[in-house]
Amino acid sequence: MPGYGYVSEEQRGVVLLSDDAVIPQVINDRLVTAFASVTITNANVTGQEILPIHTADSQGPRGDESGWIQVVSARATCSEGIQIKIVLPVHFSIKLAPGQTYPVPLNLSIEGDNAPKSMRIHLDLADLGNTKRWTVSTGEYELERREWGSAYKITFLDYDHSVHYAMAFPPEGNCEQWPEKRCPVVLALHGAGVEASSSYWTESYRRQKNAWVLFPTGRTPWGYDWHGPSFWNIESALDALRLRPGVPDDLVNSVGVNRERLIYAGHSNGGQGAWWLLSHYPDRALAGLPAAGYVKIQFYIPYFMRIGDAYADPLLRGILESAISEHDIDLYASNMAGIPILARTGGSDDNVPPVHSRRLIRMVNEWSRKTTAANLSEIPNQGHWFAGVVDDDVMQSFVDTSLQNASTQGLSLPALPSxxxxxxxxxxxxxxxxxxxxxxxQVPxxxxxxxxxxxxxxxxxxxxxxxxxxxxxxxxxxxxxxxxxxxxxxxxxxxxxxxxxxxxxxxxxxxxxxxxxxxEERHFSTYGPAIHIFDQPFIIVIPSTITERTITYRKMAQHLATSWYLFGRGGTQIVRDVDVLDGIAAQYNMLVLGGPEDNMFTKKRQPGLESMVKFLPGGGFQIDKRVYVDQGTGILFLAPSPTRTRMGLFIAGTDADGLLRAAWTVPFRTGLQVPDYIVLGEEYGDPSTGWTAGDGAPFGGAGTKGAGGVLAAGYWSNHWDFDARCGYLK
Known part of the structure; x- marks a missing residue:
């Protein structure tokens, strides 16, 4: 790059997280898939950096970007001297703020069937605050060999431009009996904390004669309970599998993939995921095999123990709980009527007790008006995990029967009830x-x-x-x-x-x-609640004007970017407000930091926000006729992009404490009850840590009160304005 100097063999504050790499595998000396990823942290943090002013697409150095780095290019080398080409498969400049961690996506190419045994990856980096350029290098990454017929890894570019993987178990036979020679897919969803590539997991399911088995990650071993980003990860994995990566040339035309004909399966959290897919996307289900799955998070983790509910109006509690109730499988049980289901549980399971499976089977049979529409296989004296829990002869017989029934109708879906x-x-x-x-x-x-x-x-x-x-x-x-x-x-x-x-x-x-x-109106891409902001690629929009709150905004941006990596193994970019043009707003969801007095994008959007939130002179805000101006008050709320194809999550406060309260409330994890909008008072939680605990206010007597400190919460109407039918103003 013209104008840059070069510094070799120097990390310059960049840390490589070697254990978090995604490296493709090899079959028949050919890369199964082209995508790889290495993760780096920009550790150039002194605690005093001025929030950078930069544009997402700028290419040259800027003196006001001290501590920021840019990934300029990538290379790979191997001991065999084989040429490996790498490109960055994104259409934007990858930049890391001080303190930010980012999984850098890579697209590899090797000519012919000549994959090396291992390789090193070299990232060429630039310091955006001066003219220095340098390289950091990884250790040796093995390119693991797999034999056709075993479970193997496919890597792919997920919806947020980060690289993830899934394991694929090819059919033992072929797909010629199915229409267009495309096999159905058994989706095997892992439990919490399980790595999808672990052999104990991939070997838990048998190889199927005429079906693929796909083991997605859900983005991380913990994921999002197979909702939201984890669901979209499944979709990306299915798209990648449809390209038949790793299939030998002589078989590629006989083992196609039908991504719309699925058997939903899984264990524990993955069993819950299978139930969730059955109840939320029933028209893709040939059958369901949930094992040890729970009904919903509120039954698995006792929400009734939360002390904040003791201070909250029951109406507010209902609105907050509705932010996660879209994942209540029992509420959606009607959607599973007519789908063949065999649930598995251990009779002595003390992790997910059998009552969860019994309840859902009973409800599906009730909606089906048939006591044997769905069935339960409860194994006496067995616990949460045991040999054959997901794939003994009983479970396999059910799969065989489901596929035999489908074959008589050419992979048609199960018949609808009358x-x-x-x-x-x-x-x-x-x-x-x-x-x-x-x-x-009608009422969201x-x-x-x-x-x-x-x-x-x-x-x-x-x-x-x-x-x-x-x-x-x-x-x-x-x-x-x-x-x-x-x-x-x-x-x-x-x-x-x-x-x-x-x-x-x-x-x-x-x-x-x-x-x-x-x-003009809200639709499936712009419905909330707030956690749905992460269902699309997103950027973090920061103020470009230097104010007394600049350091606060910097910390917020670092916290939000790091949280997306930590909980979703994702990468995002931080851009300044004046660089967010309509083209960018049409492509990305946005986390917008600051009200109109600080953030120019918020100021530009202010007229379009007033049907939801009015920002008041001096830093307060108003919803409907209710005004919020007290110190320590924070707000976050969804609003449409200028093109109304994407959303922004606006985060603001009456002061720095309010800003931090709102930032801590961004729902990066499942089970957090954050609707379309929420206003947080000083009794909500500690602004410096996010914890809902403290010494107590003079007249409160019980410290910070969680839900009891929520001043407003609810959902906007279909036309993006306040709706009293689904809103609460304290």
Whole structure:
């Protein structure tokens, strides 16, 4: 790069986290997949850095970026002298703030069947505050050899541009019996703390004759309970598997992948994940094999013990709990009717007691109106894990039967019951049932249902709290000629592409002929709650103006970037407010730090935010008619991007303590109850640590109060404004 000096053999404060590399494997001397990743930390932290001013796409050095580094390029070497080419597979400059950790994505290429035994990776780095350039090098990474027929690793670029992997177990036979020679996939979801590549996990499932077995990571061994980022990781893994990486040339046309015909399986947290997929995305399920899965996090971890609930209005508690209730499997049990399910549990399991599996089986059978629709295999005197828990002869026989039933219909989905119900709390995290998908609720985060009665060539639909829905292609709609919804009759088959059905103010349903509503109203990509900000690639937007709160914003940005790496093994970029143009806002979700007095992007967006939050002179804010100006008050809230295709999560406060309270509340982990918006008072938690404990306020008497310190919380309407039906103002 012109203008840069060069410093060799010098780390310059950069730490390589060698144990966190993702390295592809080799089959027949050929890389299975091209993607790799090495993780680095910019340890240039003195505690006094001025928050940098830079643009995400700038290429040259800037004197006001002290301590920041940029990944300029990457190279690889090996002892055999084989040429390995590496490119950075992203369309932006990878820059790390002081203190930031980033998993650097790499795209490898080696000509021919000539993969080396090992390699070193060299990252060329630049100091953005001066003209220095230098290189850091890894140790030797082995390129592990695998034989075709064993479980092997596929690496891929996930939705946030970070590299992840999944393990794939190819079919023993081929896929020629299936349409288009594409095999179904058994999704095997691991439990909490389990590494997907561990042999004890991949060897727990048998190789299937005519199906792939896929072992995704969910992004980390702990993941997101297979929701949110973990779910999108599954989707990316399926996309990668569909390319048939690692398949020998003579087999590549006979072992295709059908990513829409799945058997959901897993153990413990993964068993819960299998239940979650069955209940949220039923129209992809051939069958379900959840083992030792729990009903929902509130049953697995006793939420009723939280002291903050003792100080909170019951209405507020309900709104907060609804932020995680979209993952309540029992609430979604209606969606599983008609799907073959065999749940497995140990009769003496003291980790996830059998009552979890019993409860869900009972509820599925209730909705199916058949006592044997779903079945439970409970093994006496066995605990949480035992030999064969996920794959003994009973479980394998169920898989064989499910695939045999599917083969008689050419991989068609299980038959629909004569009557079924589709339920959701959030269209952002649920799919279709019977080819029907709820697109909007009348009142967000209140339960929406569509009950369907099938009578010959007619379907009769009745709805509760549904504003808009649509149809997707489904072979089981064959023969459907007439249908009605809430008494409105349609005497022709439903439209399955590009259109939806909208309930008018008069209660009459009509066809919505186009997709323009997505540019005006909330939809599946812009529904909350706050944790859904991480379902798309995101950036952190910081103020460019230097103020007394600059150091606070720097610490917030470092904390948020590090949290995404820690909990999701993801990478994000920190950019300044004046560099966020509409093109960037259309591509990324954003964490926006600061109100309009500090952050120019917030100031630019201020007119479009006032239907939700009004920022007041002096640092306060207002929701509806309620004003919040007290010291130590923080707010975070979702708002649409200028193009309304993405979202921003705005984080602000009346002072530095309020800012920190809001920053600590960003929900980087599952189970955190943060709706579309939340206002936090000084009794909520310690701004310096985020802990909800303390010595007590003069008139409070019990220290910081968690939920009892929440001043407002709720969900915006479909038109992005305050809605008293799903909001709480203390």
């Amino acid at each position: 009557a079924f119900s589709l339920s959701t709390l959030n269209p952002a995290s649920s799919g279709s049932k019977g080819g029907i998908r709820i697109l909007q609720l 985060f209140r339960l929406g249902t569509i009950r369907v009665h099938r009578q010959n060539d007619q379907w009769i639909l009745n709805t509760t709290n549904v504003r808009r829905f649509g149809f997707v292609a489904d072979d089981r709609q064959e023969g459907l000629q007439r249908w009605s919804v809430d008494g409105t009759n349609f005497d022709k088959p439903p439209v399955v592409s590009g259109k939806s059905y909208l309930k008018g103010e008069d209660g009459i349903w009509k066809v919505a002929d186009d997709m323009l509503w997505i540019s």
